Amino acid sequence: MNAFPPDHSPAQPRTVFVYGTLRRGGSNDIHRFGLPAPRFRGTGHIAGVLYDLGPYPGVLLGGEGRVVGEVYEVVPEVERALDALEEVRDDDEGEYRRRQALAVLDDGRQVACLVYEIHPRRARERPVIASGDWIAHWRARQLPG
Secondary structure, three states, X not given: OEEOOOOOOOOXXXXXXXXXXXXXXXXXOHHHHOOOOXXXXXXXXXXXXXXXXXXXXXXXXEEEEEEEEEEEEEOHHHHHHHHHHOOOOOOOOOOEEEEEEEEEEOOOOXXXXXXXXXXXXXXXXXXXXXXXOHHHHHHXXXXXX
């Protein structure tokens, strides 16, 4: 897991792993961030621990846990919009930090991806989502009872 500097090349798409509200059907579905639309590459997982931060999750990369998500190819304009949404700062002190992680797709392919990792201090004392699946966790929270 390495820092993933922004690429401001106008024509270079980047592969991004989304695990929370940016997933299909999430409150920030990645498809709302511009044209050309992000190109879906598959579902899969990364190594990490997923935390419940209330209206959205955050992942800390590494370890034995698995975090479920989707892989998309995005153009630089969409990537910049995601950086703004995730409050990324150049000094790595924003809400989220740009990182590189290896996603394992459901078909077994491995893809190096940009991942937005929550700043560790924001995950302190937050509940862990044991399933590693934000969408399933969110839906379960919405059930009455």
